Amino acid sequence: VPAFSETMLKARLARPSEPRTQQGTYWGFSVRVATSLSRVLKEPGFKAGYDLSVGTARQGAVRQVAELVLPTFKHALVVLGGTQELEAIVAGDAALAQAGKGAADLFSLYLNCCPGQATASIRSEDAAILCLAYLHASLLKYGA
Numbered sequence: 001v002p003a004f005s006e007t008m009l010k011a012r013l014a015r016p017s018e019p020r021t022q023q024g025t026y027w028g029f030s031v032r033v034a035t036s037l038s039r040v041l042k043e044p045g046f047k048a049g050y051d052l053s054v055g056t057a058r059q060g061a062v063r064q065v066a067e068l069v070l071p072t073f074k075h076a077l078v079v080l081g082g083t084q085e086l087e088a089i090v091a092g093d094a095a096l097a098q099a100g101k102g103a104a105d106l107f108s109l110y111l112n113c114c115p116g117q118a119t120a121s122i123r124s125e126d127a128a129i130l131c132l133a134y135l136h137a138s139l140l141k142y143g144a
Contacts, residue, residue: 038095055107070142
């Protein structure tokens with residue numbers, strides 16, 4: 001049996017961006033809390049803003065993964081509609097409702113990531129996995 005000190009690992013606290021910036025390793029996605037969809041779109045998490053925004057909803061366009069083409073991008077935003085769908089979220093956001101735009105008008109792409117779903121809604125934690133799996137190859141291919 002090895003001594004306790006032989007099984008200890010030396011570690012240091014790293015910035016969340018360090019694996020990506022110094023090693024080129026994917027280290028997960030970022031989550032921000034926002035009080036409204038209009039604030040998410042108006043106050044991006046990057047100085048240059050999002051150069052790709054994807055809204056996901058049952059009403060979105062249906063594309064096979066193999067035919068999904070994205071513009072080249074550096075910073076992508078993927079918005080999941082939740083149980084009430086993005087249309088209801090947009091209608092409930094005073095700033096967006098005043099602009100008179102529908103959910104599809106707010107995004108570079110408006111996609112149905114789960115075509116043929118047989119349920120009324122998909123839980124957010126399941127939708128996140130399904131949509132990221134659907135977008136994965138295209139995000140890797142077109143991300144700068």
